[in-house]
Amino acid sequence: MANETRLEYDSLPAVTPSYLRAATTLSGGLAGDETIPPIVAELPDLEVRAEELAKYRKVCGFQHGPHLPVTYPHVLAFPMHMAVLTHKRFPLKLLGLIHLRNDITQYRAIETAEKLHIEVSVGGHREVEKGVEFDLVTRVRDRAGELIWQEDSVMLSRQKTNVPKSAKKKRDDGLGFEPDEQTTWDVPENIGRRYASAAGDYNPIHLSPWSAKLFGFPRAIATGMWTKARAAAELEPKLEKSAYTLSLGFKKPVFLPSQARFAYSVHEQGADFALTNANGDIVHLLGDIRYL
Known part of the structure; x- marks a missing residue:
């Protein structure tokens, strides 16, 4: 893709530099026709560390088993999320971003011993009433290149936009389903x-x-x-x-x-x-x- 920035890793990047960049980035926003440029981070052959997985299972309540918890690839990719969202070409301020929605598709159960190919990407945006929305996409493939897991996170950066304010919606106290x-x-x-x-x-x-x-x-x-x-x-x-x-x-x-x-x-x-x-x-x- 034209104008794409690629970050290629042979091991997970350290998160401390990303936190330091986030803490020292005092401003951010999109102006005029500007949008979020395409930024892609990629890491092949990642191995899961058993002691880290056990710690995650304990704090989240997952049972021990031969497969990864459905949400665990998010944790594996998190250092790459940070690297992408604090890259010098990413125009928004990381601190203050709001996680609105998260969709995970697991195409099959992932064995704990598998080596995984992880790709994280951003690019483009949508103007909404409250600011700028964008998608942070994470894909996990197996060694054969088959897509086995995908996460789509919708993020919001609050800022002024040209989207007019909509009429206030009537509060809905229902859950939309009947709990059993x-x-x-x-x-x-x-x-x-x-x-x-x-x-x-x-x-x-x-x-x-x-x-x-x-x-x-x-x-x-x-x-x-x-x-x-x-x-x-x-x-x-x-x-x-x-x-x-x-x-x-x-x-x-x-x-x-x-x-x-x-x-x-x-x-x-x-x-x-x-x-x-x-x-x-x-x-x-x-x-x-x-x-x-």
Whole structure:
């Protein structure tokens, strides 16, 4: 692709330089006809480290088994996400980006001993009422080159756009499905630090009350990808197939510490699920699983 920037690795890049670039990038935005240029990072033959996988399983609630948790390739690719989103050609500020939606398609279960080819890419944008949206895409292939896993993350950078404000929507308190089961999650104050230790995601809004306050939050909030992984860990043993798309939208943050209610319905097409506060009147996330 013309004007494409390629980052080629033979091992995962260190995340510390990316965090330093993120912390020292004071401004960012798109002007005029500018868009996000195509940036692609690629790493072949990545091996999973058993001790890191075990740590992730423990903090997210996954059972031990011969296959990777459905959300684990996101963690494997995270250093490459950081490298792409802090590259000098990426025009937006990383700190302050909002993760709106995350869709993962697992075409087959991935064995823990497999060597994986990972590719991360961005490019282009969409103007919306609240700012600029873009897609961060991660693809995982096996040694034969077959696509076995893909993640599409929709990210938002708040800034002024020419999109007119729409009429305020009437609040919908429903979940869109009738739950068959529900469980209570105790979300501890230290879950952001524990997840960071297992996944490498040290975003300050998840680590402590004082660091979260620097970004306008009264308390630290749970990492969105931890809530997704925790949901997947609870649902995976109930699923009949290993090839599916796991989609969700992030709604309201989960402040730490707190109790949350996980409600779900498993059916022949997959499952529907939601995470709310303990009273059920604040929705943190809504998602579904659909078999391929």
